[in-house]
Amino acid sequence: xxxxxxxxxxxxxxxxxxxxxxxxxxxxxxxxxxxxxxxxxxxxxxxxxxxxxxxxxxxxxxxxxxxxxxxxxxxxxxxxxxxxxxxxxxxxxxxxxxxxxxxxxxxxxxxxxxxxxxxxxxxxxxxxxxxxxxxxxxxxxxxxxxxxxxxxxxxxxxxxxxxxxxxxxxxxxxxxxxxxxxxxxxxxxxxxxxxxxxxxxxxxxxxxxxxxxxxxxxxxxxxxxxxxxxxxxxxxxxxxxxxxxxxxxxxxxxxxxxxxxxxxxxxxxxxxxxxxxxxxxxxxxxxxxxxxxxxxxxxxxxxxxxxxxxxxxxxxxxxxxxxxxxxxxxxxxxxxxxxxxxxxxxxxxxxxxxxxxxxxxxxxxxxxxxxxxxxxxxxx
Amino acid sequence: xxxxxxxxxxxxxxxxxxxxxxxxxxxxxxxxxxxxxxxxxxxxxxxxxxxxxxxxxxxxxxxxxxxxxxxxxxxxxxxxxxxxxxxxxxxxxxxxxxxxxxxxxxxxxxxxxxxxxxxxxxxxxxxxxxxxxxxxxxxxxxxxxxxxxxxxxxxxxxxxxxxxxxxxxxxxxxxxxxxxxxxxxxxxxxxxxxxxxxxxxxxxxxxxxxxxxxxxxxxxxxxxxxxxxxxxxxxxxxxxxxxxxxxxxxxxxxxxxxxxxxxxxxxxxxxxxxxxxxxxxxxxxxxxxxxxxxxxxxxxxxxxxxxxxxxxxxxxxxxxxxxxxxxxxxxxxxxxxxxxxxxxxxxxxxxxxxxxxxxxxxxxxxxxxxxxxxxxxxxx
Numbered sequence: 001x002x003x004x005x006x007x008x009x010x011x012x013x014x015x016x017x018x019x020x021x022x023x024x025x026x027x028x029x030x031x032x033x034x035x036x037x038x039x040x041x042x043x044x045x046x047x048x049x050x051x052x053x054x055x056x057x058x059x060x061x062x063x064x065x066x067x068x069x070x071x072x073x074x075x076x077x078x079x080x081x082x083x084x085x086x087x088x089x090x091x092x093x094x095x096x097x098x099x100x101x102x103x104x105x106x107x108x109x110x111x112x113x114x115x116x117x118x119x120x121x122x123x124x125x126x127x128x129x130x131x132x133x134x135x136x137x138x139x140x141x142x143x144x145x146x147x148x149x150x151x152x153x154x155x156x157x158x159x160x161x162x163x164x165x166x167x168x169x170x171x172x173x174x175x176x177x178x179x180x181x182x183x184x185x186x187x188x189x190x191x192x193x194x195x196x197x198x199x200x201x202x203x204x205x206x207x208x209x210x211x212x213x214x215x216x217x218x219x220x221x222x223x224x225x226x227x228x229x230x231x232x233x234x235x236x237x238x239x240x241x242x243x244x245x246x247x248x249x250x251x252x253x254x255x256x257x258x259x260x261x262x263x264x265x266x267x268x269x270x271x272x273x274x275x276x277x278x279x280x281x282x283x284x285x286x287x288x289x290x291x292x293x294x295x296x297x298x299x300x301x302x303x304x305x306x307x308x309x310x311x312x313x314x315x316x317x318x319x320x321x322x323x324x325x326x327x328x329x330x331x332x333x334x335x336x337x338x339x340x341x342x343x344x345x346x347x348x349x350x351x352x353x354x355x356x357x358x359x360x361x362x363x364x365x366x367x368x369x370x371x372x373x374x375x376x377x378x379x380x
Numbered sequence: 381x382x383x384x385x386x387x388x389x390x391x392x393x394x395x396x397x398x399x400x401x402x403x404x405x406x407x408x409x410x411x412x413x414x415x416x417x418x419x420x421x422x423x424x425x426x427x428x429x430x431x432x433x434x435x436x437x438x439x440x441x442x443x444x445x446x447x448x449x450x451x452x453x454x455x456x457x458x459x460x461x462x463x464x465x466x467x468x469x470x471x472x473x474x475x476x477x478x479x480x481x482x483x484x485x486x487x488x489x490x491x492x493x494x495x496x497x498x499x500x501x502x503x504x505x506x507x508x509x510x511x512x513x514x515x516x517x518x519x520x521x522x523x524x525x526x527x528x529x530x531x532x533x534x535x536x537x538x539x540x541x542x543x544x545x546x547x548x549x550x551x552x553x554x555x556x557x558x559x560x561x562x563x564x565x566x567x568x569x570x571x572x573x574x575x576x577x578x579x580x581x582x583x584x585x586x587x588x589x590x591x592x593x594x595x596x597x598x599x600x601x602x603x604x605x606x607x608x609x610x611x612x613x614x615x616x617x618x619x620x621x622x623x624x625x626x627x628x629x630x631x632x633x634x635x636x637x638x639x640x641x642x643x644x645x646x647x648x649x650x651x652x653x654x655x656x657x658x659x660x661x662x663x664x665x666x667x668x669x670x671x672x673x674x675x676x677x678x679x680x681x682x683x684x685x686x687x688x689x690x691x692x693x694x695x696x697x698x699x700x701x702x703x704x705x706x707x708x709x710x711x712x713x714x715x716x717x718x719x720x721x722x723x724x725x726x727x728x729x730x731x732x733x734x735x736x737x738x739x740x741x742x743x744x745x746x747x748x749x750x751x752x753x754x755x756x757x758x759x760x
Contacts, residue, residue: 090748097746105743186748193746244656245622273656276624276649324741331740334751339719360711361704363485366477366573368470368566371714 060092064099067198072171075198079173082190097190100197105323107139107196108310111217113207113243114227119253123227123293124204125161130299131202132169138202139195140164140172143188143217171195185216189330192220218246219326219333222319223306224280226250228270230263244270245277248286248309251302256292263290282318284309348377440472444479447578452551455578459553462570477570480577485703487519487576488690491597493587493623494607499633503607503673504584505541510679511582512549518582519575520544520552523568523597551575565596569710572600598626599706599713602699603686604660606630608650610643624650625657628666628689631682635670643670662698664689728757 058066058077066074082093114120128138140161164170173191192203205221207213218224226247244250250270255263270288279285287305291298313319343349356374359365438446438457446454462473494500508518520541544550553571572583585601587593598604606627624630630650635643651668659665667685671678693699723729736754739745 094746094749094752098749101743101746190746190748242622242625245625269656273653276653327740327747328737330747331737331750331754334747335723335754336716336720338751338755339723340716343715343719357708357711360707363481364478366474366481366570367707367710367714368570369474369478370711371718372474374711374715375718 060095060099063092063096067096067100067194068103070199075171075194078194079191082194083187093190097193100194104193104196107192107201107203108223108306109192109203109205109221110306111205111207111221111224112227113214113217113224113247114253115229118227118229119293120206120227121161123251123253123291123299124206125164126293126296126299127303128161128164128170128204129167130296130303132164132167136169136202137200138164138167138170138204139192139200140170140204140206141188141191141195142174142206142208143185143213171198171200185213185220186330186334188216189220214243214246218280219329222313222322223248223309225302225306227253228266229254230259230266244273246280248279248281248284249302249305250274250286250288251298252288252290253293255290255298256295260290266290281309281313281322283316284313284318343378346378348380349374352377440475440479443472443476447476447480447574448483450579455551455574458574459571462574463567473570477573480574484573484576487572487581487583488603488686489572489583489585489601490686491585491587491601491604492607493594493597493604493627494633495609498607498609499673500586500607501541503631503633503671503679504586505544506673506676506679507683508541508544508550508584509547510676510683512544512547516549516582517580518544518547518550518584519572519580520550520584520586521568521571521575522554522586522588523565523593551578551580565593565600566710566714568596569600594623594626598660599709602693602702603628603689605682605686607633608646609634610639610646624653626660628659628661628664629669629682629685630654630666631669631671631678633671633673635678636672636675640670646670661689661693661702663696664693664698723758726758728760729754732757 058074063074063078063081067078078093078096081089081096084090084093112120112124124140128140131138161172165172173195188205192205195203203221205217207217224247226243226249228250230252252263252266252270255267267288267290274286274288277286289298289302289305291302293299310319313322344353352374356365356370360367360370438454443454443458443461447458458473458476461469461476464470464473492500492504504520508520511518541552545552553575568585572585575583583601585597587597604627606623606629608630610632632643632646632650635647647668647670654666654668657666669678669682669685671682673679690699693702724733732754736745736750740747740750
């Protein structure tokens, strides 16, 4: 550690040399020059002469200016800041976000979900490349709130999204790892905002893993697409309960070659089933479509549907209304998360809970009495 | 007020004569003799010589013994105690419930929902009478968490459920009025337990009003029935979003006369749509049925389905597993309700919330920063 280093403004008062920084110039040694490929930077062996080289720390203003200028290197670092679990980084991240906020909101946010094997990555690769070819800047984010560690699924994806990941107009970011206060979903939401401030016009959010992530993604996007695969009847039950009701469109992927007829049948059945579900977006009737990420067939048409959705809901005011209510519900979700962790981590509550729950389940204690005794412990 | 009255054990220490009681004998003057018709008791003019007559107060043991003996008069009063918003009554109610709990759980709990006009009351009347004819004891409860006042819908129902309400083996209870700690749904759940302890073998819970009551009812019953009416295509969209996914069966009512063909078509379409929804009860595939509450056609068959559901899920352990998880989730729901009211009723939070929410919605304040400032106020 360089003892002549300077402590950055955001370092905690009681901290020691671990927060000092060395000002180093732009160049091949700074981590900042590694572009968005911070994973590679992390994997670089730490032995050898480069060991002492630490990335230049940025100020809030530098982060803000860099992101607004579309500097990929600073964008990647800003996202790392947003994703950091350290209190100091989180505080700085909030200052950065506050300044970026006026520059956010212009992208169309599209969530993409589907059962394993539906071909989400190939679909995103094909769609993303087409959008880039149209001159659009595309950010791809992954969200996996069920994982407390980066499972790296999107790293696998990055290999599959070979062409897209090489494109200068595209930015692919894996799922952040666990944290507090709203957790992974909160981080993904803020990452999305940072990308918007950096000028990305399309944000594709891919759901990864199992659990409640469809709801988390639905609550941060404008348009939610359910991707599925052709299969006779029962195979379609692979679609998780409740997910079809969240979708603004369902697309049967892999509608190519021998699959084409099966895909069309599946599409018809899904269209029929959608008929029974009230639309998730006011005034918009979700349709069922067929496409092939492999051949590209139907992909442009699907994007036209998304564009049409945007025009229609912007005109009706539903677009803006949903965004506002999404923002508010994020505030409420985070507060609820906090309150629950406050309660269930309370030492006396945590100690008494297993026995009380057991008594309730065994029918020895009425639920209200159980709640009252827990509240008594909490209020102590 | 009788100044020689005795204060009951459960009266608050600081209370005055308003809690004294007069011990009066069983007989036509005691409110306890009014059976379950406490509404009538309330409506009785309070002028005249009867004005001084107050119901004999019961002890916890008297409540418990009366309910277990199936005494209708005491059952009605026990439910009134459970529904009371007074802290003292609630404490006593919990003592009563604690003793009743070992005698609960033997009934089959059936929730019934459906759009207005689906004929829920007629259906319950017909089904209830058949069950009573089979020698079963039937309790009918209504739940309407959206109402803070007894809207009296089930009073209208009671007129429509004319035959059933006259039956000695049947007990009909309107929706309780508002309250705290889990509110109306909590009260309905405890009323259900009291009815079970009194020996009722079937509890039919009817959803009334709009809002989230389907979820509240689903979380307290074993079997959830969605009642609907025949109509071409779009009319079926009257079914609220998400409700079909909660159902263990869908029944098309009014399948009689000219409606019969339409009802059969609707049944077929619903069966098809159900095919796409993962079952809400593990291992049980929800079916679509047609019936007529007016002619009675299909009602016995529908009950057979419910009986079959019970045997199958009891054998597989799903029945017991769901009841246990329902009980636990009630505890958690009540705790969350409490925490939220604690937070949002905090004077400083309540004062600052509107401005903070406005700043968030207008994009001036990041959501995390908003949450943090609210938490700071809360922790003060």
